[in-house]
Amino acid sequence: MxxxxxxxxxxxxSFLKIFPEADLFTLIYDEKKxxxxxxxxxxxxxxxxxxxxxxxxxxxxxxxxxxxxxxSIEQLDFSQYDxxxxxxxxxxxxxxxxxxxxxxxxxxxxxxxxxDWTNEYKKDIWFNTGIKWYFLNKLFLKxxxxxxxASSRADINIANSKNTASRITKYYRKESVxxxxxxxxxxxxxxxxxxxxxxxxxxxxxxxxxxxxxxxYIIISALTEFKKIEVAIxxxxxxxxxxxxxxxxxxxxxxxxxxxxxxNITFTWPQYWDDLVSLVQNSxxxxxxxxxxxxxxxxxVMAAGKAVFAxxxxxxxxxxxxxxxxxxxxxxxxxxxxxxxxxxxxxxxDKKYSEKECRKQAExxxxxxxxxxxxxxxxx
Numbered sequence: 138m139x140x141x142x143x144x145x146x147x148x149x150x151s152f153l154k155i156f157p158e159a160d161l162f163t164l165i166y167d168e169k170k171x172x173x174x175x176x177x178x179x180x181x182x183x184x185x186x187x188x189x190x191x192x193x194x195x196x197x198x199x200x201x202x203x204x205x206x207x208x209s210i211e212q213l214d215f216s217q218y219d220x221x222x223x224x225x226x227x228x229x230x231x232x233x234x235x236x237x238x239x240x241x242x243x244x245x246x247x248x249x250x251x252x253d254w255t256n257e258y259k260k261d262i263w264f265n266t267g268i269k270w271y272f273l274n275k276l277f278l279k280x281x282x283x284x285x286x287a288s289s290r291a292d293i294n295i296a297n298s299k300n301t302a303s304r305i306t307k308y309y310r311k312e313s314v315x316x317x318x319x320x321x322x323x324x325x326x327x328x329x330x331x332x333x334x335x336x337x338x339x340x341x342x343x344x345x346x347x348x349x350x351x352x353x354y355i356i357i358s359a360l361t362e363f364k365k366i367e368v369a370i371x372x373x374x375x376x377x378x379x380x381x382x383x384x385x386x387x388x389x390x391x392x393x394x395x396x397x398x399x400x401n402i403t404f405t406w407p408q409y410w411d412d413l414v415s416l417v418q419n420s421x422x423x424x425x426x427x428x429x430x431x432x433x434x435x436x437x438v439m440a441a442g443k444a445v446f447a448x449x450x451x452x453x454x455x456x457x458x459x460x461x462x463x464x465x466x467x468x469x470x471x472x473x474x475x476x477x478x479x480x481x482x483x484x485x486x487d488k489k490y491s492e493k494e495c496r497k498q499a500e501x502x503x504x505x506x507x508x509x510x511x512x513x514x515x516x517x
Contacts, residue, residue: 138199139175140167141387142409143359144318144433145245148297149224150174151319155508156222164209164228165193165202173409183213204276207231207283220515223291227251231287241514242291243316246301247308251281285309293514314514319507320433322499325440328418329411353380354446355420357413357434358427360387365427365448367396372474374398379482381424384408384416417441422485426474440499442492446481 139146153159160181168177184190189202189209196202202209206228215221215232220239223229227248234240285308294313296302302313358364366383370393373381377399386407394404408416417423423438425447435445448466466477484490 138165139163139171139180140165140193140199141170141359142174142407145224145226146171146174147321147433148243148245148318151504151507152222152224152511153179154504155511159222160218162213164189164206165199166190167193167197187212203280207280207287210287222511222515227284228287230291231283233290239293239515240291241293241295243295243297244301244305244313245297247288247304248280248284251277251284252304252308293517295514316507316510316514317502318433319504320436320440320499320502322436322440322496322503325414325417325437326442326496326499327414329414351419351421353382353420354422354424355382355384355416355438356424356426357384357417357438360385360390360393362389364389366393368426368474369424370396370402372478373402375475376478377401379478382416382420384413414441417443421482422446422490424478436499436502439495442495444481444485444490444495446478 139149149161153161161175161179162181163175163184164187166175166177166180166184187209188205192202192205193199210228210231211233213232215234215238218234218238220241221232221234223232223240223242224245225242226245227250230242230244232240288305288309288311294305294309294311296305296313296315297318299315302315305311305313356366356369358366360366360383366389369381370383373379374397379401381402383393383402383404384407385404390404405416417438418441420443422444423435423446425432425435425445427448435447438445446466466473
């Protein structure tokens with residue numbers, strides 16, 4: 138679905154950098170939000186007749202398109218292609234291709250709301266009781282059966298991390314090769330002189346102990362229920378001397394804004410170009426309180442030489458150097474957030490995390506490495 142620009146969409150963008158003449162298909166396209174990254178003329182015309190696209194056009198709510206996804210992906214005609222390269226976190230891997238077509242699926246994850254996050258998803262959308270719960274269960278049962286059948290259509294499965302590979306094995310009983318996503322390390326490593334965008338709080342922004350950078354931490358994310366940003370807000374409310382800038386936009390933004398108790402937490406619109414790099418480079422570092430199968434943002438922040446404070450989860454241990462570039466909190470109920478963050482913040486302000494090591498670690502995820510691995514798989 139091309140309806141917001143996040144990590145999965147960056148992978149699609151990288152595929153188009155590697156294969157600029159490729160045709161682009163999607164299940165839902167929002168031109169207003171995505172024209173800058175994926176112009177409408179690049180989208181294959183078949184997309185605009187899909188049931189999922191038509192419903193989204195009228196409702197602007199991707200959740201209402203869920204029952205139409207299997208029919209929509211199976212409606213697309215790929216018969217003229219030698220290679221179909223798919224970026225999937227749900228449904229796109231169900232494309233139907235000819236036997237002679239090499240169908241390669243790059244998994245960001247099997248659909249989490251269909252599998253291990255089902256109960257959380259129901260609670261988040263208030264479908265966990267009564268008649269709504271009954272009908273959603275029937276829909277999910279039907280979609281899971283389709284999802285497992287669809288997982289057999291690929292010739293090659295690629296996972297974006299060991300965590301995703303393990304989930305592909307568990308739910309689909311399929312093996313996969315691991316190729317980490319490309320991260321724009323060079324863009325975040327190169328120092329820019331873009332002025333910092335206005336930040337709307339009354340607190341002191343500069344901090345001499347922090348080495349001249351501004352006195353704030355950042356969260357960069359789509360503002361959805363799954364990201365657990367309310368956890369960070371809850372605990373930063375209890376640390377009014379610590380500033381937090383939340384960069385992003387989505388359906389959950391108003392609910393999150395209502396949780397803010399002090400003027401040390403502020404929101405700004407999604408940033409993509411020099412403004413984003415400037416916010417990262419002038420920050421103290423990133424707060425990352427949720428689970429991901431793979432996250433591109435933390436590596437972008439490392440490329441800028443900044444440390445990260447995160448919830449300890451599988452993929453993070455694959456991509457970082459604990460105590461050298463990152464610090465973790467570990468309690469699943471986030472009870473140790475403040476305790477661990479206070480330690481992290483003190484060490485960070487005292488320059489205990491190495492900018493050099495942060496950048497060195499991030500360079501392992503460059504476009505050159507990603508392109509080499511993808512082309513090697515396609516040319517087998």
